[in-house]
Amino acid sequence: MTSTAIAIAAGGGGDVVAASVLAQRLRHRFDVVAIMSYSWDRLIVDPTPGPRGLGDFDGLTSHHELVAQVTVSTVLRGPGRSTLPPLAHYVGCPLLLMDPVGGVAGLAAQFGAASRVFGAQTLLVVDVGGDILAEGTEAGLRSPLADSMSLAAAVRSGLGLHLLVAGLGLDGELTPPELTSLLQRHGATEVAELGAADVTRFAEVWNWHPSEASGLLCVAADGWRGRVETQRDALIDITDDATIVYEVDAYGVAANSLAANLIATTSLADAEQRVRTRRGYSDIDIERDRVPALARHDEWTPAADTVGAIDRYAYAAANRGVNALTIRRVLELAGASGAGAATRLRELLKCERPHNMRPPLYLA
Known part of the structure; x- marks a missing residue:
């Protein structure tokens, strides 16, 4: 039942x-x-x-x-x-x-x-x-x-x-x-x-x-x-x-x-204060600390070597035994931290590296 x-x-x-x-x-x-x-x-x-x-x-x-x-x-x-x-x-x-x-x-x-x-x-x-x-x-x-x-x-x-x-x-x-x-x-x-x-x-x-x-x-x-x-x-x-x-x-x-x-x-x-008392910080404190830096990255646009830099990192990761990066990790590495920036990088990689894109993974 x-x-x-x-x-x-x-x-x-x-x-x-x-x-x-x-x-x-x-x-x-x-x-x-x-x-x-x-x-x-x-x-x-x-x-x-x-x-x-x-x-x-x-x-x-x-x-x-x-x-x-x-x-x-x-x-x-x-x-x-x-x-x-x-x-x-x-x-x-x-x-x-x-x-x-x-x-x-x-x-x-x-x-x-x-x-x-x-x-x-x-x-x-x-x-x-x-x-x-x-x-x-x-x-x-x-x-x-x-x-x-x-x-x-x-x-x-x-x-x-x-x-x-x-x-x-x-x-x-x-x-x-x-x-x-x-x-x-x-x-x-x-x-x-x-x-x-x-x-x-x-x-x-x-x-x-x-x-x-x-x-x-x-x-x-x-x-x-x-x-x-x-x-x-x-x-x-x-x-x-x-x-x-x-x-x-x-x-x-x-x-x-x-x-x-x-x-x-x-x-x-x-x-939040009770968690902060127990651990020294709260989840929201971490987000508050990150907001200023995030605002600077939302206008990110791909540089000429953005895909090449990702290729080099993925190659090095593969040599360390890593089979894939999360796309979230790729965004982090590229500095594409804002919503608009993330969309632009996803679209770029889908076009330039379609065989690596297996959302939510980027294959190394």
């Missing part, structure tokens, strides 16, 4: 793709009637630090004062764009906006209202990579705020709860030994193994979407194997293990992670 559920894309961005893939893959267990996500994109897409809220959009469809649906016609106000409206075309069910302005308390209220509107009894919290399992002390942890708030709010909502982790390690944050230890500690069980048929409908998304972790999940499910260099020099091995989906004890993770410290928060600023 299936349970009517709402899937929560814990980190926003590419987690929407994973949530949709798992909704279909696990339809024998869950009837997913909606997906909820932050609009919190990389600065290359939206140059405003932090997540966007209900007041930042035109064209939302209101189901309740706390429940707003993003459609293909929804538009983000101000500079940049949101990846949610174009993703709404692919996900196959209503895509609802999570607004964390009211902290975990506010998100929990949104989850509760959405469950009543759509007749759901269960939440499926979906994370790609596994950083949602982190206890907060791990050296490589970079972006715990969104995931931790999502999990804390799901617990606080009082609804039935399942935590699903796909693409273990593909976010390049926790080390394989750390992830293995956390999976064992929280009684992880394998619930699915993804294949090409699960991700086919999202193939063209990676022509424009910047997510690395979810893009690599789809690459792995499609059968590609090898070593990938991602942004900030991280190296990730795509193996058969990347296609496994785990269900983990959500309550155990919440009690032993940053989520435990956020569950009482009533504002985003409060949640």
